[in-house]
Amino acid sequence: MQFSESLDFDHDDRKRIYEYVERHGEVGAEEARERLRVDPGGFRHHVAILKRDGYLEERDGRLRAAFDAGATEEYEVEGFEFVIRPARQEDLSGIVGAIRRVAEERTYIVAESVADEIDHDEALLRHNELESRMFFVATVGDGETQAGSDRPVGGPGDDVVGWVHLHAPELDKLAHTAELTVGVLDEYQGHGVGSHLLARGLEWAGANGYEKVYQSVPSTNEDAIAFLEGHDWETEAVREDHYKIDGDYVDEVMMAVEL
Incomplete structure (x- = not known):
């Protein structure tokens, strides 16, 4: 996700999930689902869309906001x-x-x-x-x-x-x-x-x-x-x-x- 992009969510639960993860930096997926009281099927569906659209990324069952900030650069001086x-x-x-x-x-x-x-x-x-x-x-x-x-x-x-x-x-x-x-x-x-x-x-x-x-x-x-x-x-x-x-x-x- 580019910072220049506006945040555009077409579902309230999707917006709540992103905001919860963004506010906490990184959270367990199950913890987020329980805190937000979203049913398991709906939660997985919304997370999949947020990942597809570049808003979230998941690693080892933990969610974090995704930011497209470029590559790692190595230098030798x-x-x-x-x-x-x-x-x-x-x-x-x-x-x-x-x-x-x-x-x-x-x-x-x-x-x-x-x-x-x-x-x-x-x-x-x-x-x-x-x-x-x-x-x-x-x-x-x-x-x-x-x-x-x-x-x-x-x-x-x-x-x-x-x-x-x-x-x-x-x-x-x-x-x-x-x-x-x-x-x-x-x-x-x-x-x-x-x-x-x-x-x-x-x-x-x-x-x-x-x-x-x-x-x-x-x-x-x-x-x-x-x-x-x-x-x-x-x-x-x-x-x-x-x-x-x-x-x-x-x-x-x-x-x-x-x-």
Whole structure:
């Protein structure tokens, strides 16, 4: 299912099933049927249609919302290997951990609020009548280490070392915009991971009909501002003394890029 597609259900039970699964991230099929009090035959029929139409997918008897977010991409930069792929529900704790580490190291307030939100939410990815939320992650292997380094060897592993997140309210007047956060753990910077994540996120936004992507950072986060400026983002406004960090008032820099 593309996020740009409107949610169109022609049966109330079908809509209830999708909304229950989407809200919980992943649920057992039998648990969902019992909670929704749908008869077994009708439930199987509705799930089959939701799977056929690309709304749900099923794995080992568990249902989750299906999102068509593209393929896994593998990269190697000077011997360092990493993967960028659409996030999965099971990445939630890894993403929260990565965001919080970056937020501590770089003062990334918007991203920190994203971590708090998904940490208290059962679902990582969302697409409903109120909002859409998508993540892509950068991962490396978790076994051996790079020669001469303490860093794990990259590859199709499951250690989340970076993320890009896009959030968009499903409101007509804001339907052309999405908010983005992106970050990479300090020890994995310098290999183009952040640039590839940013490009993947903007590619997804453009494919789903968004015309403008924006984010805000404290003026003290000079590395983030320079990174975005280096990728053709522009400062749209500055709100003076918007943040109070460690007792000091700090400006908010509001940045955006047109797609």
